[in-house]
Amino acid sequence: MEIDEAIRASSDRRLQTKYNSAAYIIQRAFALYEFEQVAFSFNGGKDSTVLLHLLRAGYFLYKKNTHRPKGNQMDHVLNCPMRTIYFESPSAFPEINSFTYETASIYDLQLEVIRSDFKSGLEALLEQKPTKAIFLGTRIGDPNAVGQEQFSPSSIGWPPFMRVNPILDWSYRDVWAFILTSKVQYCSLYDKGYTSIGSIYDTVPNPLLCTIDSLSNTEKFKPAYLLSDGRLERAGRAKKRNQVSEASIDIRNGPNIIHSHQNGALMASIIAVGDEILFGNVEDEIAGTLCRKLHAIGWHVSHKSVVRNEIDSVAEEVENRKSTDNLVFLFGGVGPLHSDVSMAGVAKAFGTRLAPDEEFEEYLRHLIGNHCTGDRNEMALLPEGITELLHHEMLSVPLIKCGNVVILSATNAYEVEKQWNCLLESANTPLVQLAPFFSKHLSTMLSDVELSETLSRLCLDFPDLNISCHRKARTGPLIISSTGKDQTRVELAAKLLSQKYHGAFSEFNFEGV
Ligand SMILES: Cc1cc2nc3c(=O)[nH]c(=O)nc-3n(C[C@H](O)[C@H](O)[C@H](O)COP(=O)(O)O)c2cc1C
Numbered sequence: 443m444e445i446d447e448a449i450r451a452s453s454d455r456r457l458q459t460k461y462n463s464a465a466y467i468i469q470r471a472f473a474l475y476e477f478e479q480v481a482f483s484f485n486g487g488k489d490s491t492v493l494l495h496l497l498r499a500g501y502f503l504y505k506k507n508t509h510r511p512k513g514n515q516m517d518h519v520l521n522c523p524m525r526t527i528y529f530e531s532p533s534a535f536p537e538i539n540s541f542t543y544e545t546a547s548i549y550d551l552q553l554e555v556i557r558s559d560f561k562s563g564l565e566a567l568l569e570q571k572p573t574k575a576i577f578l579g580t581r582i583g584d585p586n587a588v589g590q591e592q593f594s595p596s597s598i599g600w601p602p603f604m605r606v607n608p609i610l611d612w613s614y615r616d617v618w619a620f621i622l623t624s625k626v627q628y629c630s631l632y633d634k635g636y637t638s639i640g641s642i643y644d645t646v647p648n649p650l651l652c653t654i655d656s657l658s659n660t661e662k663f664k665p666a667y668l669l670s671d672g673r674l675e676r677a678g679r680a681k682k683r684n685q686v687s688e689a690s691i692d693i694r695n696g697p698n699i700i701h702s703h704q705n706g707a708l709m710a711s712i713i714a715v716g717d718e719i720l721f722g723n724v725e726d727e728i729a730g731t732l733c734r735k736l737h738a739i740g741w742h743v744s745h746k747s748v749v750r751n752e753i754d755s756v757a758e759e760v761e762n763r764k765s766t767d768n769l770v771f772l773f774g775g776v777g778p779l780h781s782d783v784s785m786a787g788v789a790k791a792f793g794t795r796l797a798p799d800e801e802f803e804e805y806l807r808h809l810i811g812n813h814c815t816g817d818r819n820e821m822a823l824l825p826e827g828i829t830e831l832l833h834h835e836m837l838s839v840p841l842i843k844c845g846n847v848v849i850l851s852a853t854n855a856y857e858v859e860k861q862w863n864c865l866l867e868s869a870n871t872p873l874v875q876l877a878p879f880f881s882k883h884l885s886t887m888l889s890d891v892e893l894s895e896t897l898s899r900l901c902l903d904f905p906d907l908n909i910s911c912h913r914k915a916r917t918g919p920l921i922i923s924s925t926g927k928d929q930t931r932v933e934l935a936a937k938l939l940s941q942k943y944h945g946a947f948s949e950f951n952f953e954g955v
Pocket residue numbers: 483560576578586595596597600605640
């Protein structure tokens with residue numbers, strides 16, 4: 443069987459692994475359901491083209507493994523005469539239509555063309571012919587893939603059947619590696635720069651593949667398989683409303699829009715994940731550094747917390763903070779150890795799951811080389827559909843941002859300093875530089891009782907300032923800080939206080955402490 447032979451003969455181990463697991467899913471589906479009760483949903487797109495050839499290979503392997511025929515007795519299964527459904531729409535590209543029809547005829551597919559919407563078409567189909575399972579070329583990253591597994595029952599409200607998704611965990615690059623290695627035909631639009639194909643009204647060639655022909659000074663598009671970042675395969679598709687996963691990974695449009703709180707202020711919170719901090723074995727120095735850094739660029743820090751190395755603890759905290767703050771920083775619990783559950787916690791907070799991120803895996807491979815086989819690197823499992831990598835030349839591995847949560851791998855103040863600088867300089871930085879804060883700190887030996895009324899009054903008179911008090915020891919000096927964005931107001935508050943208690947205050951400088 444030519445597909446099976448081509449993949450086995452290739453030197454691409456990753457492709458072989460993906461192929462083997464897809465072929466396994468297909469064979470299990472053929473073992474579970476009668477051939478006549480299974481259908482293949484084919485639309486001439488690249489993913490369903492891959493699936494077609496995987497089905498042919500899987501069917502061949504299934505027959506070979508279950509019937510053990512000799513010699514050329516296998517010839518009759520070189521094709522897979524599957525029931526194939528195509529939802530044809532008047533707004534489909536003519537190239538897609540012709541490719542679908544031609545392919546169905548080449549491979550003896552029993553094509554059933556449906557000219558209604560998916561749901562009512564499937565209802566009619568199931569009434570006419572018992573259909574237990576339908577193969578789909580859905581992949582992680584497709585807007586409708588969230589929450590699906592390789593075997594996923596149809597959704598509530600849909601007619602009952604099993605959706606079988608053998609290439610769910612395939613990346614864009616895997617799809618093209620398969621097509622190019624097995625040398626199968628694909629729709630001609632992909633050679634014209636289309637990377638994901640919808641209707642003629644919502645699809646154009648991917649702008650990221652556009653080049654200018656220097657001779658004719660006209661636009662040209664490179665073929666789809668040359669798109670280097672597969673996460674941008676839908677860049678030529680008009681956005682639908684409510685496509686959450688797309689909105690959050692749209693790195694072309696820069697950082698996610700951040701809605702500011704009162705007075706244009708932006709809020710951040712910091713979550714440390716670490717049993718060692720809660721046991722008191724380790725003093726956290728990262729959160730403090732982050733507070734200073736955020737303050738220095740004019741951000742407010744609303745909350746700082748430490749949670750246990752437990753998925754649910756991380757998920758609960760992230761869920762709370764991500765909806766309250768513009769940006770959440772999380773550190774600790776990142777890596778390959780049993781206690782490194784932060785990614786899983788973040789995924790759970792966003793209602794998604796961990797999925798292999800091919801680009802991140804590539805970075806890790808450079809970093810840890812032989813220790814990572816490439817088949818299975820748990821550190822390359824990142825929250826599906828919400829992850830954006832933030833690159834910087836000084837970082838061997840990019841920083842990870844999931845929605846509005848930035849995950850830092852720093853383990854001490856020095857490392858967080860470096861990651862912070864890279865984050866600030868990253869092209870997609872979520873850190874907006876705001877007007878700076880000004881602070882004035884005064885030190886006094888006056889007692890709290892003597893000062894309390896005056897300070898309450900000062901807070902009322904200066905609602906735009908943060909006036910805070912702290913002391914290092916009950917018997918030591920009291921430090922009063924006023925902080926705000928208007929330097930004149932900050933200085934005025936300090937001056938009024940000093941004037942009221944003539945000679946009782948001196949200026950204080952935190953740096954000198
Ligand atoms: C065979 C088949 C089965 C489907 N089953 C479901 C389903 O169970 N639940 C669901 O919400 N959508 C289902 N859909 C719809 C898809 O999730 C999705 O809306 C569609 O493929 C997206 O195409 P579009 O981006 O062109 O709208 C199904 C589609 C097909 C072709």
